[in-house]
Amino acid sequence: MTGNRIGDFTEMEQEVFYKIILSRRDVRRNFTRKKIRDKVLLRILTAAHHAPSVGFSQPWNFILIRDRNSRLSIKESFSKERLKSIELLEKDEEKKRRYLDLKLEGILESNLNICVTYDHKRFGPYVIGRMTIKEAGIYSVCCAIQNLWLAARAENIGVGWVSIIDNKDLKRILKLPSTIKPIAYLCLGYVRKFEGEPDLQSQNWLNRLDLEKVINYEQWDGGNSHPNWNGFNQQLTNKNAYS
Numbered sequence: 001m002t003g004n005r006i007g008d009f010t011e012m013e014q015e016v017f018y019k020i021i022l023s024r025r026d027v028r029r030n031f032t033r034k035k036i037r038d039k040v041l042l043r044i045l046t047a048a049h050h051a052p053s054v055g056f057s058q059p060w061n062f063i064l065i066r067d068r069n070s071r072l073s074i075k076e077s078f079s080k081e082r083l084k085s086i087e088l089l090e091k092d093e094e095k096k097r098r099y100l101d102l103k104l105e106g107i108l109e110s111n112l113n114i115c116v117t118y119d120h121k122r123f124g125p126y127v128i129g130r131m132t133i134k135e136a137g138i139y140s141v142c143c144a145i146q147n148l149w150l151a152a153r154a155e156n157i158g159v160g161w162v163s164i165i166d167n168k169d170l171k172r173i174l175k176l177p178s179t180i181k182p183i184a185y186l187c188l189g190y191v192r193k194f195e196g197e198p199d200l201q202s203q204n205w206l207n208r209l210d211l212e213k214v215i216n217y218e219q220w221d222g223g224n225s226h227p228n229w230n231g232f233n234q235q236l237t238n239k240n241a242y243s
């Protein structure tokens, strides 16, 4: 039974929540010219800013980039890095050809670019929970990015994460202080349609793993135990459960 105690969500609200998660996509194409209104952007950034963070350090900043010249310079960095990654495929001509067919960014076509950064000095140096695992600060920024991504999807706005950019170029173009690390470069915009599955899957690069292959029981078992969970297979085969 849900929706009875204070703070509980109703089944309908839960359904919407999972629908947003399962229909979120990394979007690199099909952007329209429609502008993202400030009110909508503020809701999305508020969602990002409400992410969990180690020791409540909130180590993120969001740099909003509309300027075309900055974007052209960032696209240049992308093109350079893309060529480098193609070279890494060396003699695998077939894979190279398939890589070249992939559209991996929407820097210029999207309405807005956002660089999400990490400030390890914020509320530091003593941050509860970050003294043993220093990466926990960056994990926190990633939580904010995921909130942003999901909130944008709830607003029917596509987001694409571009990691094929040299951080040195980003730091120079965006004038980041030396202590600030770029974590994500995101392209946001309304889209003509959201794809039903990841582009890398529809273009035969990789497929989503079966969930049971990544669940381990009690200790590392390589995902090789397949206990017969009640309803597990039913859930896996019922593709429409949340669509």
Ligand SMILES: Cc1cc2nc3c(=O)[nH]c(=O)nc-3n(C[C@H](O)[C@H](O)[C@H](O)COP(=O)(O)O)c2cc1C
Pocket: 024, 025, 026, 027, 028, 103, 104, 105, 160, 161, 162, 163, 164, 197, 198, 199, 200
């Ligand atoms: C850290 C990170 C970096 C990524 N970098 C890129 C990128 O440079 N270019 C790109 O097209 N997609 C990039 N993606 C998107 C992934 O390719 C995408 O999430 C994955 O293929 C699954 O598709 P989906 O997000 O539509 O479910 C990145 C995603 C993450 C989480």
